[in-house]
Amino acid sequence: EKGGYDYFMLKEIAEQPKAVADTLLGRIDVAGNLTLDEVRIPASVLREVDKVVIVACGTAYHAGMIAKYAIEHWTRIPCETELASEFRYRDPILDRRTLVIAISQSGETMDTLMALRHAREQGAKVLAICNTNGSTIPRESDAVLYTHAGPEVAVASTKAFLTQLVACYLVALYLGQVRGTKWGDEIQSVIRELSEMGTQVEQVLETMEPVRELARTLADKNTVLFLGRHVGYPVALEGALKLKELAYMHAEGFAAGELKHGPIALIEEDLPVVVVVPSPRGRSVLHDKIVSNIQEIRARGARTIVIAERGDEAVAPYADHLIEIPVTPTLLQPLVATVPLQVFACELATARGNEVDQPRNLAKSVTVE
Numbered sequence: 001e002k003g004g005y006d007y008f009m010l011k012e013i014a015e016q017p018k019a020v021a022d023t024l025l026g027r028i029d030v031a032g033n034l035t036l037d038e039v040r041i042p043a044s045v046l047r048e049v050d051k052v053v054i055v056a057c058g059t060a061y062h063a064g065m066i067a068k069y070a071i072e073h074w075t076r077i078p079c080e081t082e083l084a085s086e087f088r089y090r091d092p093i094l095d096r097r098t099l100v101i102a103i104s105q106s107g108e109t110m111d112t113l114m115a116l117r118h119a120r121e122q123g124a125k126v127l128a129i130c131n132t133n134g135s136t137i138p139r140e141s142d143a144v145l146y147t148h149a150g151p152e153v154a155v156a157s158t159k160a161f162l163t164q165l166v167a168c169y170l171v172a173l174y175l176g177q178v179r180g181t182k183w184g185d186e187i188q189s190v191i192r193e194l195s196e197m198g199t200q201v202e203q204v205l206e207t208m209e210p211v212r213e214l215a216r217t218l219a220d221k222n223t224v225l226f227l228g229r230h231v232g233y234p235v236a237l238e239g240a241l242k243l244k245e246l247a248y249m250h251a252e253g254f255a256a257g258e259l260k261h262g263p264i265a266l267i268e269e270d271l272p273v274v275v276v277v278p279s280p281r282g283r284s285v286l287h288d289k290i291v292s293n294i295q296e297i298r299a300r301g302a303r304t305i306v307i308a309e310r311g312d313e314a315v316a317p318y319a320d321h322l323i324e325i326p327v328t329p330t331l332l333q334p335l336v337a338t339v340p341l342q343v344f345a346c347e348l349a350t351a352r353g354n355e356v357d358q359p360r361n362l363a364k365s366v367t368v369e
């Protein structure tokens with residue numbers, strides 16, 4: 001049942017190109033428009049939405065953080081992403097013009113379920129992004145967009161995360177489409193680019209051997225830090241979460257711009273720091289800033305593990321280890337940038353003799369608050 005792999009997690013990492021492609025299947029028509037018929041919230045209602053609130057936990061929360069960048073850019077609707085466990089306890093402002101998006105692989109996460117119940121009580125419309133047919137969260141929502149990752153068995157989420165991202169991009173683009181935002185032309189081209197992402201993920205998977213080798217050399221480390229910016233920031237958080245869960249190591253993700261506001265004090269000789277570098281094309285200002293961050297931490301002795309777009313020559317000289325990913329549009333980069341971090345955490349866990357599919361203290365679905 002593990003299809004020849006030692007662990008479900010390895011199998012599920014390998015299934016990601018298909019999971020990404022499957023989640024797009026039947027959702028783009030021949031003209032390149034989105035047809036999200038399952039989203040039964042009428043276009044007239046979606047056009048009235050004046051705020052989007054995303055609620056989720058753990059890895060799904062990281063997908064939601066990335067969705068915020070896409071939704072605000074493509075639709076110009078204010079969007080906030082909140083941990084489901086915090087949401088209802090702070091008396092959030094919700095009304096009939098609020099669209100709440102609840103993201104959950106299992107569809108049974110109690111924190112997320114309680115958040116969406118609270119949202120509906122306040123009159124908000126709830127759209128679920130979920131991987132499990134007929135589970136509680138989609139049943140209690142106004143509409144659901146299913147991710148087509150297939151069953152995810154390993155406790156640490158991998159393919160579900162990538163498909164959550166795809167679903168979030170689809171929702172963002174769909175909102176842009178029905179509202180006719182000024183990014184209309186961009187929306188068409190992004191839909192095309194999104195269709196190529198399965199192949200891009202495949203390419204990343206083919207180049208993972210050096211990442212595995214590197215991970216094995218770090219098995220006796222205590223701490224690994226992760227830095228990112230823009231959509232690379234949630235990717236850094238996800239990389240750190242995977243490492244905590246699987247390798248039981250102290251792993252922390254930071255927004256690279258925050259480095260000088262405190263975390264840089266942690267940098268010491270030979271500390272591994274993974275940096276997710278934005279494309280040098282799109283957000284070139286951010287790219288240059290992160291290159292300076294890498295120089296700063298390296299000057300203080302950090303061992304820099306740099307995930308950067310292929311052909312990014314500016315960053316290469318400062319990378320002790322360079323992990324190249326394909327050229328993608330900025331907002332879609334998390335689909336390829338996350339994959340090396342999954343492989344890294346899985347290999348480190350194996351090197352440390354941990355149970356990859358069943359990390360200690362964790363359950364696949366968390367049905368208590």
Ligand code: F6R
Nearest residue numbers: 058059060104105106109156157
């Ligand atoms: C991380 C992980 C958890 C889940 C979180 C939400 O690898 O698996 O952080 O992402 O418990 O679970 P779902 O998506 O089922 O609501």
